[in-house]
Amino acid sequence: MEYEVVIGLETHAELATVAKLFCGCSTKFGVEPNTQVCPVCLGMPGVLPVMNKKAFEYSLKAAVALNCEINKFTNxxxxxxxxxxxxxxxxxxxxxxxxxxxxxxxxxxxxxxxxVRIHNVHLEEEAGKLIHPEETGADYSLVDFNRAGVPLLEIVSYPDMRNVDEVDSYMQTLRKILLYTEVSDCKMQEGSLRFEASISLRKKGSDKLGNRVEIKNLNSMKSVIKAIEYEAVRQSELLDKGEAIDRETRLWDEVNEKSQRMRSKEESQDYRYFPEPDLLPVLIDDKWLDAIKVSIPELPLERKQRFIEKFKLSDYDAGVLTEEKVLADFFDACVNLLDRPKAFCNWITNDLLREVKDRKLDINSLLIKPKQLASLVELIEKGTISSTIAKEVFSEMVQTGNDPQKIIEGKGLAQISDEGLIETVIDKVIAGNPNVIEDYKKGKKNALAFLVGQVMKETKGKANPKIVNDLLREKVGI
Amino acid sequence: MSLLRHTALQIKEKIISREIQATKLVGQVFEWIKYIEPKIQAFITLNEKGALEKAAEIDKKIENRQKVGLLAGIPIAVKDNICTKSLNTTCASKILQNFIPPYDAFVVNRLKEEDAIIIGKTNLDEFAMGSSTENSGYKITRNPWNQNCVPGGSSGGSAAAVAANFAFLALGSDTGGSVRQPAALCGVVGVKPTYGRVSRYGLIAFGSSLDQIGTFTRDVKDAALLLHAIAGYDSYDSTSTQVSVPEYSDGIEGGTGGLRIGIPKEYFAEGLNTEVRDAVKSALKIYERLGAKFVELSLPHTEYAVAVYYIIANAEASSNLARYDGVKYGYRTGESRGIIDMYCRTRSEGFGNEVKRRIMLGNYALSSGYYDAYYLKASKVRTLIKSDFDAAFEKVDCIICPTSPVPAFKIGERANNPLEMYLSDIYTIPANLAGIPGISIPCGFSKAGLPIGMQILTRHFEEKKMLQIAYAFERETDFHLKKPVLKGSTV
Structure with a gap:
């Protein structure tokens, strides 16, 4: 039978605040266990939580970016x-x-x-981390509370996705929105972005939802996709056999690429929710909300559309540029200085990203500044340097953060356009290669390219290639 | 008159004027405690060494003519559910028997800044759950007026310590009457401030939306002094307020001319002991003589207060006490098979029966399927109870009623009847639900010689007016001056 797969995602994103949600402890990742703790985040007797306003504002920002209705009263x-x-x-x-x-x-x-519709966005505190000692037979576990109390944003989608392509795009797009709004660093390997999927199957054409299975322990986007694919097959096989799907929670086993039952619906916990009496409700007025709205930057999808329409970039290039907010910001800053979108796009998507990759640079702390790239493009247009030299200068700019002019001067890289000077070099090359001149005169046209190459070599690539070509042709008599 | 019978203000005067040294006073305090404490059992932990050190520090300051705090040299006792840095804080529970907080509660910090001398941590009903101090995991505190009787609770140790002249001042906590009721039963002055007036940071939570730290003193002026020292905003407690703290002692003698006193009929109904009723009625005559007017009124939702309270307080408690699991601090069971077994054994062994009962009741009220019927409904009725008071305070300046329906009862008399025990707080609970301040002051004695307390309630943040009204009565009477006879000798 043919089934439709119905998928919803729950996303947890640690917020990028300096301090925890209810105390002043640092949220820094990867430090010595239990060194970023205090009586409040350890839950000692008599202590009380105090809301980190920044964390609350980050959550609001994310909720607004996800087009949510903001509850004026929240607790x-x-x-x-x-x-x-x-x-x-x-x-x-x-x-x-x-x-x-x-x-x-x-x-x-x-x-x-x-x-994809978003059911709700809410703020909560992180738990700590259990550490199970490596040695076999250890009859204890350890707890690291460094993470306890880190602000955590939960984003719950409606079951609006129907295949893994949509799920993949959902995760990528959501990640970009959280990065663009700067509310989370979204590092999946550090656990600051996590997903849980819920999947159900139904007969194609049916509008009734089937029993839902939740999958936890998904440590990467790849795992999410694999787990969903696995679950869709598992459920369809059961349904084909005429068996019912249990409402349950399953754990994904990354190594064996399988899931296992963690608990059934009957075993699900009663969380006994009640209003937290230690915190006051938060009232959100229009003024505050407006300030949050203003602080939200253009989001990736809109930005990509703008790059395509306004700057006539290809879908692919616009996609690369908007993949990371810093890149898109860099591009926008360049274009604001000098209206050469194509050139900047090429520099950023090809040269800059290659340098970043080769030199393993952190894209968020680049030394090169938009103003400097704009100068470089201008210097090429004015003929001060050739585009070949420009690559060398650019690499230097990325490594040092120096202005292109300074690099060109320092290394004497400016293009030579002085015809007299070039003529002297040409004369020298002609004198030193009589055989080549002969060949050329006999009709070997590519001999000219060799001579151009020799002139460039003599001038360390600085001679203006157009002048070299023109003068050479003149000299050898065409 | 023995030094120990003075009020805090009097003793502070003597210390500052160097009539007596703080160290000498503390020496006398501990001498008396050692003599009498075995009969009273007010303390869980004594802080003799710390107290003497602090006293020496104060003596030195005074000698050097340095500035001293508001509570300079006054020995004070602190209920053992208020965290004291480096000093055991047990909540009278086995589960916290070795717990030494690495931090001071906001109020303890204030006491230290104001140069008070903390002499010890007082007994209570485990986690402040009770009205007799019989539910302590360590000992039963006895009423200084009659050692076969309870001192009330849950702050029974603090009330007894002030009544027995162990401490000039004491701090307690009041979730449903736990300051006012023992104050009434021990013949001292007990104040529960407005919810949010005093920071709860470091007060080990029972019912977070009801808990408020309060004071025990020998008279109303001392209450004004101590409240002034501990009240105020604390950035570590989101529920503490920025409302400015007035000078409570200023104008305390202002009198009660034109005062409109509300007499709620529900507080003088069935279940009220006749001796208590008579004492309060006589007290009202004094106000009448002072020019006050009476307004008979009704607080129609009073009858639901106890039920609402036991749902809300227990629901909050079930959650507040979840952290005592043997993982991080406090008691942990010896042997266990796995984490669930460790939790179960630790909590079964660590908590007493009343605490377990309330955890179960609270969890039940919050369970899925019952939340709406219990917790949510109770929250709505709580709003109605609050509205009752709002409406009443449109017509009157204060409400006067008994603090406890009965004087101190016998130890063991109600211990096996939780419902009857819960009714001990029938007159004090509504103020906690509404968040308004209340004071209990001595207003008479039963034929058996047990103290009777009268309660005055005012609007939110009207502690100053409340103290003024209480003082007007105290000035006309001498109930507060009577002392229990201990060891066959008055001190």
């Missing part, structure tokens, strides 16, 4: 469950009044725009 709830990495054995989260509801996100899937 926090306690979600109760026992786990050793959860210091208070309840998580401060949102249940009854999520800060953002009923949003949507537009994304491009194979060139067409698709809308």
């Amino acid at each position: 926090f709830d306690r979600k109760s469950y026992y786990y050793p990495d959860l210091p208070k054995n309840y998580q401060i989260s949102q249940n009854y009044y999520n800060l953002g509801i009923d949003g949507y996100m537009n994304m491009s899937v194979n060139g067409t725009i698709k809308k």
Whole structure:
């Protein structure tokens, strides 16, 4: 039988604040266990949470970017469950009044725009991390509370996706939006961006949803795709056999590329949500919301469209430029200085990205500045340097952050356009290669290219190639 | 008169004027405690060494004519659910028996800044759950007026410490009456401030939306002094308010001319002991003589207060006490098979029966399918109870009623009847639900010689007016001056 796969995603993104959600501890990743903790994030007796305003604003920003309706009144709830990495054995989260509801996100899937609805966006605190000692037979586990209390944004989509292409685009687009709005660094390898999928199957054409299975422990976008593909097959095989799908939560096993039941619906926990009495409700007025709206930059999809329409860039180039916000910002800054979008696009998508890759640079802390790239493009146009020399200068600019003029002067790389000077070199080359001149006169046309090459070599590539060509042709008598 | 019978203000005066040294005073305090404490059992932990050090520091300051704090040299006792850095804080629970906080509660920090001398941590009902201090995991505190009787609770240790002249001042916490009721039963002054008036940072949470730190003192002026020292905004407590703290002592003698006193009929109904009723009624006559007018009024939702309270407080408690799991601090069971077993054993062994009962009730009220019927409904009725008070305060300046329906009862008398025990707080609970301030002051004695307390309630943040009204009565009476006879001798 043919089935339609129905997929929804839950996304957790750690917010990029300096401090934790309810205390002043640092959120820095990868430090010595239990060194970024205090009585508050350890859940010691008598301590109280105090909201990190920045984290709240980041959440609002994300909710607005995802076109959510913002609840003017929002508060926090306690979600109760026992786990050793959860210091208070309840998580401060949102249940009854999520800060953002009923949003949507537009994304491009194979060139067409698709809308996925967002059920809600809410803010909560991270748990710590359990460490299970390597040695076999250890009868204990350790807890690292450094992560406990890091602000965590949860974004819950509607089950609006129908295939893995859409899921892939959803994850990529959402990641870009979170990066563009600068609310999260979205490093999946550090766990600051995580996904959980829920999947159900239904007969093609049916509008009734089937029983949903949730998949956890998805450590990369690749795992998400693989787990969904696996689950779609598993469910369709069961349905073909006439068996029912249990509502359950399954764990993805990355190594064996299989999922296993973690718990059934009957075993699901009762979180006993109730309003957090230690925090006041947050009232969001229009002024605050307007300020948040203003702080949201042009989002990736719109920006890509603008690059295509305004600068006549290809879909591919515009896609590369908007992949990372810093790149798109860099491009926009260049174009603002000098109206040469094609040239800048080439420099950024080819040369800059190659340098970044080869030299393993951090794209967020590039030394080269848009103004400098604009100068470089201008210097090429004015004929001060050739485009070949320009590549060398560019590489230097990326490595040092120096102005192109300074590099050109320092290395004497300026193009030679002085005809007298070039003539002297040509004379020398002609004198030194009588055989080549003979060949040329006999009709061997590519001999000229050899002579041009020799002149360039003599001038260390600085001679203006057009002048060299013209003068050579003149000299050898064409 | 023995030094130990003075008020805090009097003793502070003597210390500042160098009539007596703080170290000498502290020495006398501990001498008396050692003599009498075995009969009273007010303390879980004594802080003799720390107290003497602090006293020496204050003596030195005074000697050097340095500036001293508001509470300079005054020995104070602190309820053992308020965190004290480097000093055991147990909440009277086995589960925290070895817990030494690495931080001070906001109020403890204030006490230290104002040069008070913390002499020890007082007994309470485990996690402040109870009205008799019989639910302590360590000991039963006895009422200084009659050692066969309870001191009330949950701050029974603090109330007894002030009544027995162990401490001039004490801090307690009041979630449903836990300061006012023991104050009434021990014949001292007890204040529960407006919710948000005093920071809860470092107060080990029971019912977070109800808990408020309060004061025990020998008279109303001392209450004004201590409240002034601990009130105010704290950036570590989101529910503390920025409303400015007035000078409570200023104008405390202002009198009660034109005062409109509300008498809620629900507080004088069935279940009220006649001796208590008579004492409060006589007290009202004094106000009448002072020129006050009475307004009979109704707070119609009073009858639901106890039920609402036990849903909300227990729901919050079930969550607040979830952290005591043996993983991070406090008691952990010896042997266990796996984490769930460790949790179960730790909590079964660490908590007492009343705490377990309330955790179960609270979890039940929050369970999926029951939340709307219990917690949510209770929250709505709570709003109605608040509205009752708002409406009443349109017509009156304060409400006067009994603090407790009965004087101190016998130890063991109600221990096996939780419902009856819960009714001990019938007159104090509504103020916690509404968040308004309340004070209990001595207003008489039963035939058996047990103190009776009267409660005055005012609008939010009207502690100053409340203290003024209380003082007007105290000035006309001498109930607060009577002392229990201990060891066959008055101090």
